[in-house]
Amino acid sequence: MSRFSTPRLMAQGVLRTFTKPQCPAPSMPQWARLFSQSPVVRADNPPPPPSQSSSMMDIARNFMGNIADPSKANSSSGNLGQDLGMDPLEEDIEQEPYHFHIYSHKHNTHVTVTKPNRDALISLSCGNLGFKHAGRKHYDSAYQLGAYVIDKMNQKGLTKKINKLEVILRGFGAGREAVVKVLMGNEGKALRDKIVKVSDSTRIKFGGTRSKKPRRLG
Secondary structure: OOOOHHHHHHHHHHHHHHHOOOOOOOOOOHHHHHHHHOOOOOOOOOOOOOOHHHHHHHHHHHHHHHHHOHHHHHHOOOOHHHHOOOOOOOOOOOOOOEEEEEEEOOOOEEEEEEOOOOOEEEEEEHHHHOOOHHHHHOHHHHHHHHHHHHHHHHHHOHHHHOOOEEEEEEOOOHHHHHHHHHHHOOOOHHHHOOEEEEEEOOOOOOOOOOOOOOOOOO
16 A cells, blocks of 8 residues: 555545435434324223313204204203303393373374284374364374274273383474473373383484575565
């Protein structure tokens, strides 16, 4: 071996040490090693039963399943309130009341009694009582109309059937105060305690077409 070949062989050995990998390549992928370290659930070792905190998730899952399959909802024994453990008395379910509409404008007065679903039971105006033309707009005609409607309600047995009553006012005619006076008097004694709400549904003009020219007298 010559003196020139010895350094060449030593250089090849030095290069081989540097190019050699420092750590060996893993024998399996990293994801496989992670799964291999996880505990294996076998049939003889079942998972622990769910805790009480998962009951709300079960209720929500059953509720969504009933929506997807209505046949399951019909076969279920209880509703969502019972599943949540709520007492039916605690559920805030407000029953819709009957309605006593008083519509009074400058020419006439209309009184309508409706069911909770807005079906009319009694609908009368001053013209139905025999008042004609300008006689329909006065206070006295509206008072007689209110007394007549309450008398009709007593004859049909509505005063005993009604548990809640809502009075709805509309317009600012003379009959507005007249019918309210009837309800506050002896004629409306049977209905006065059943009134739970008084509301005003008077239409308020906002924009729209141009108003009519005001009438000038004198």
